[in-house]
Amino acid sequence: MSPLATYAVLRRRLLQHGDTPPVPRMIYTLPDAHRWDRVPGVTLIGDAAQLMPLSGEGANLAMFDGAELGKAIAAHPGDIEAALSIYQEAMFPRSASEAVDAYQILDLCLGHRVPFGLVDFFNRALTGQHAKPTGSRKPVGCHTPPERVIKFRSCRT
Numbered sequence: 001m002s003p004l005a006t007y008a009v010l011r012r013r014l015l016q017h018g019d020t021p022p023v024p025r026m027i028y029t030l031p032d033a034h035r036w037d038r039v040p041g042v043t044l045i046g047d048a049a050q051l052m053p054l055s056g057e058g059a060n061l062a063m064f065d066g067a068e069l070g071k072a073i074a075a076h077p078g079d080i081e082a083a084l085s086i087y088q089e090a091m092f093p094r095s096a097s098e099a100v101d102a103y104q105i106l107d108l109c110l111g112h113r114v115p116f117g118l119v120d121f122f123n124r125a126l127t128g129q130h131a132k133p134t135g136s137r138k139p140v141g142c143h144t145p146p147e148r149v150i151k152f153r154s155c156r157t
Contacts, residue, residue, distance in 0.1 A: 064094075
């Protein structure tokens, strides 16, 4: 069976009759609970610190990281190492938590229930129900430790 056989009709038409052929792209991420040892005078923010699947939170996390780092520096004038340590210790668990949500969003957008999982998610949100994504934490067949590499086609079951 063709990989396109399971796609929705409109999406299949777009792929088959588009002006250019589709180009599958890899999605690279860091491990969920990625940490590093402190290096004096250095830290990371945004995608450099917490590269995770596309979930719409990347820019938000980068801005939040910058604000939290700024607050830590302001709270510890003259002691940049204390500020960096405090920032990193708060950033690591926050990043791990966001990674869980990112995999749920990825599953909604690329998982085996596409587009129904995403439609259900939004319908629950519109009706005031808790809009927590359903399904597995990670798309089936998409996890390749130690670095996570997700192939567009492999997320279809």
